[in-house]
Amino acid sequence: MPLTVLFAGGGTTGHISPMLAIADDLAFQVPDAQILMLGTAEGLETRLVPEAGHELLTIDKVPAPRRIDAGLVRFPGRLLGTVSAVTRIIRERGVDVVCGVGGYVSTPAYLAARRTGTPIVVHEANARPGLANRLGARLTPRRRVGYTFASTPLTGEHVGMPMRSAIEAVDRTDPAARARAAVALGLDPQRRTLVVTGGSLGAQAMNEAFRAAMPELMAAGLQILHITGAGKGADLAAAAERYHGYHVVDYVDGMENVYAAADLLICRAGAGTVAEATTAQVPAIYVPLPIGNGEQRLNAADAAAAGAAEIIENADFTAESIRTRIIPLLTDDARLEAMEQAARSMVFPQTAARTMVAMILDAAGLDHPHRPYPPERRTRDERARGGSDSPTTEPPDSEGHP
Incomplete structure (x- = not known):
């Protein structure tokens, strides 16, 4: 049988x-x-x-x-x-x-x-x-x-975390693979890339903070891929029309390309997202959703303790935190490299x-x-x-x- x-x-x-x-x-x-x-x-x-x-x-x-x-x-x-x-x-x-x-x-x-x-x-x-x-x-x-x-x-x-083989195969040490991933997402492989995602349901508060900080992000010469969640990005997309390099999409089919192309990932701290980002060894800032028994913050704790990620509490995530914490990080090669090295050293x-x-x-x-x-x-x-x-x-x- x-x-x-x-x-x-x-x-x-x-x-x-x-x-x-x-x-x-x-x-x-x-x-x-x-x-x-x-x-x-x-x-x-x-x-x-x-x-x-x-x-x-x-x-x-x-x-x-x-x-x-x-x-x-x-x-x-x-x-x-x-x-x-x-x-x-x-x-x-x-x-x-x-x-x-x-x-x-x-x-x-x-x-x-x-x-x-x-x-x-x-x-x-x-x-x-x-x-x-x-x-x-x-x-x-x-x-x-x-x-x-x-x-x-x-x-x-x-x-x-059991996950798709394509994510387990992400190799951020391969410049050619990272460039191919960026092109597949409609991004410029030569520009520093920030990816923002609120997960399958989106994150309206995060979307609003990025809309307010958009001028400073663009002035820093950054490229942003902002995955808003279905029906959550109309206002953000309208604001982004005046800027070259701020890409707003409802969803991405194939997150392995996102993990490969991102220089920094900003996202919620659901178990699947944290595990995938940790497996792909991408530097991340987690914004835990304050639900349930606080499990999202705990999900991000191991990566944060290892130095591979940082945590910004949901109540503290504002346009000002983007200006004072995220933009300085994205323009600091040494800090990003240290986070990536920490991710590689994690036993996951x-x-x-x-x-x-x-x-x-x-x-x-x-x-x-x-x-x-x-x-x-x-x-x-x-x-x-x-x-x-x-x-x-x-x-x-x-x-x-x-």
């Missing part, structure tokens, strides 16, 4: 993207594997999972109540209902391993896996683990828990998806096939070595080491 894996996650790209990256590597290593994905009918997974060619199964969204009200009374029954629904899926589809990445559906998936004796594998994206993955990590051996950031307080392995794994697949196969009791990766699936370091062997295709031992 082919291996059947149920991936549990969804809601936002922060959960869906790593889930898809792990599934992509699993499909490469085990082409006959049956890949099922568990989500809700409300999240982005309803579009992104089918687009990736995988089967999506949905259950009700049952968030844990945060106050004492009628919802708290109904919660146990609703959660039990979703656990029963996932239990039926596991038994009817012959699921061999449940791999959770956090979010609303992971909790019932972990509980159903525990009920049926199905092995559990966990990946945590954020530096501060969510409730679901804290539960999942308690229900499985430490060798089957991976996390993105070294400072994450989970017992497991620092594996990095490049092959998280492969490591998570190794954990899945280990959980299923299967040997890893070790199919060699073709050039387009190789990381920056593998391309430099001229091969595709990776030390992270072996599962970690009981102490959490490869």
Whole structure:
């Protein structure tokens, strides 16, 4: 019988993207594997999972109540209902391993896996683990828990963030590759380049600060690529029309070119963005969104501590901070080079998806096939070595080491 894996996650790209990256590597290593994905009918997974060619199964969204009200009374029954629904899926589809990445559906998936004796594998994206993955990590051996950031307080392995191979392959030490990336984005390869992005939802406050500081940015001879988010950049684009070199776009298809072309990146500190920028070794200024339990600031903490990035608090990010902190940094070659060298010195794994697949196969009791990766699936370091062997295709031992 082919291996059947149920991936549990969804809601936002922060959960869906790593889930898809792990599934992509699993499909490469085990082409006959049956890949099922568990989500809700409300999240982005309803579009992104089918687009990736995988089967999506949905259950009700049952968030844990945060106050004492009628919802708290109904919660146990609703959660039990979703656990029963996932239990039926596991038994009817012959699921061999449940791999959770956090979010609303992971909790019932972990509980159903525990009920049926199905092995559990966990990946945590954020530096501060969510409730679901804290539960999942308690229900499985430490060798089957991976996390993105070294400072994450989970017992497991620092594996990095599962992401597309094209980002793992970004090589900022290659001037020709950086020039090609700039041209692909419609930029001048000879000019100092600042990239600003607020993520998939944009960041209106950041957009407004840059609009106010636009004259000073242009007077400094800089080139800006400002990714505003859909429907968020009309005013900024109108203001930029008078300046040559201030490029405003809703989105970019292919962030690997952005990471290669940027001399400095200014962005939010979602786990995926921080992990990609760290993997690509691009100097960054993070503006954490003050949401949840402050996880965005924690996501950026490792890179900031290493000197590869700086943090500007959301409340402090204004046109004045652009004038006094960002423009001086962008015109200081020594500081930018020091940040890039610090990024290169960070120990940040490049092959998280492969490591998570190794954990899945280990959980299923299967040997890893070790199919060699073709050039387009190789990381920056593998391309430099001229091969595709990776030390992270072996599962970690009981102490959490490869």
